Amino acid sequence: MTTLPYHSDGIYRGLEAALYDLFWENADDDSEMTAATVDFLIEAARIASGNDSPRILEAGCGSGRILVPLLEKGADAVGIDESAPMIQKAIASVGAERAIKSSITTTPFDARSFDAVVAPGFTLMLVPDRVFDAFIVEASRLLAPSGIIIFDWFIPWDEIADDSLTADEDDWSPWQESKAIELPNGTLFELPTAHSATYEQRSRIDRLRQIVIRNQRFTVKDKSGKPLATEESIQNQRWFFPAELTARLAPHGLVIRDLVGDYEDNPAGDWNTVLTAVIGR
Numbered sequence: 001m002t003t004l005p006y007h008s009d010g011i012y013r014g015l016e017a018a019l020y021d022l023f024w025e026n027a028d029d030d031s032e033m034t035a036a037t038v039d040f041l042i043e044a045a046r047i048a049s050g051n052d053s054p055r056i057l058e059a060g061c062g063s064g065r066i067l068v069p070l071l072e073k074g075a076d077a078v079g080i081d082e083s084a085p086m087i088q089k090a091i092a093s094v095g096a097e098r099a100i101k102s103s104i105t106t107t108p109f110d111a112r113s114f115d116a117v118v119a120p121g122f123t124l125m126l127v128p129d130r131v132f133d134a135f136i137v138e139a140s141r142l143l144a145p146s147g148i149i150i151f152d153w154f155i156p157w158d159e160i161a162d163d164s165l166t167a168d169e170d171d172w173s174p175w176q177e178s179k180a181i182e183l184p185n186g187t188l189f190e191l192p193t194a195h196s197a198t199y200e201q202r203s204r205i206d207r208l209r210q211i212v213i214r215n216q217r218f219t220v221k222d223k224s225g226k227p228l229a230t231e232e233s234i235q236n237q238r239w240f241f242p243a244e245l246t247a248r249l250a251p252h253g254l255v256i257r258d259l260v261g262d263y264e265d266n267p268a269g270d271w272n273t274v275l276t277a278v279i280g281r
C-alpha cells in the first residue's frame, strides 16, 4: 500500500492529481483567490492586446480551475498540461480543442498565436530550472508582438524565517496535517469505499537555492479511518526575487512590466506573499 516517495518534476500524477480539485474546493479562500486570478489575467490580456476576447494559452492548466472561468468570461483560451489525469478532467469540462495534452516547453501552436501565455496556480515554482528556461523560450515564440507572459509564485516567508528549518537532507520539520476532507461518494472509483483524504507535509528549506523542499503524503481512508492508499512525493517549490527574475529574462529580450502583490497591490510591496509578474518585450 505504501510506496517510496517519488521525486516530482512538477507534473501531477497519482493521488496528487486525483485529489487536486477536491482539496482546492475545500480551501478557505478558494473562490476569492480563483476569481481574483481570473479577473487579473483576462484584464491584463485585454489591455495588452486591445482585444475584448484575447487569445490566452494557460500553461499547466491542470483540471481547468482557471481555464473554465477564463472561457466563461469571454477569453479565447486554450489550456495545456502534460499530466494525463489532469488534462482528462479539463477535456471533460471544455472539450478536446480547448484542452490539449502537451508539455509547456514544446507546444503544437504557431508562432505569435497568443496575446497572453499564463501560468497561474504556482506552476512554475514546481518545474526544474531547465524547464523554466525552456518555457520562457517557447512562450516568447508563441507571443504576438504586444503579447505578455504572466505567472505567479509565493515567497515562503514563514519557512524563510523559521530558524529550525535547514537544507540538511535528514533534517525535516515535524509532519503537519495541512488538509483533511470528506470525499463525495464515488469520487475515487478504484477505491469504492474511500471516505476521506488527508494531505500531510514536512519541509526543509535551501535558502541559497531559494527552494522549499516538501515531503508530501496523500492518504485516502475508509469510514472507519483505515488507510486504503498512501502516496508520498518530494516536491521542490522554487521562489523568485524580482531582481533575479529580471536578470533571467533579459537574455530573452523580456522585461517585467508589472509586479503585482496578492492580486491586488500594484506595485507589490514587501508585505505581499503571492507575487505575479506581467512580462513583455
Ligand SMILES: C[S@@+](CC[C@H](N)C(=O)[O-])C[C@H]1O[C@@H](n2cnc3c(N)ncnc32)[C@H](O)[C@@H]1O
Residues within 6 Å of the ligand: 009, 010, 011, 012, 059, 060, 061, 062, 063, 064, 065, 066, 080, 081, 082, 083, 086, 102, 103, 104, 105, 119, 120, 121, 122, 123, 126, 127, 131
Ligand atoms: C499547481 S498545478 C496548477 C494547475 C492550474 N494552473 C490551476 O491553477 O489550478 C500545476 C500543473 O502544471 C502541470 N505541469 C507541471 N509541469 C509541466 C510541464 N513541464 N508541462 C506541462 N504541464 C506541466 C501539472 O501537471 C499540474 O497540472
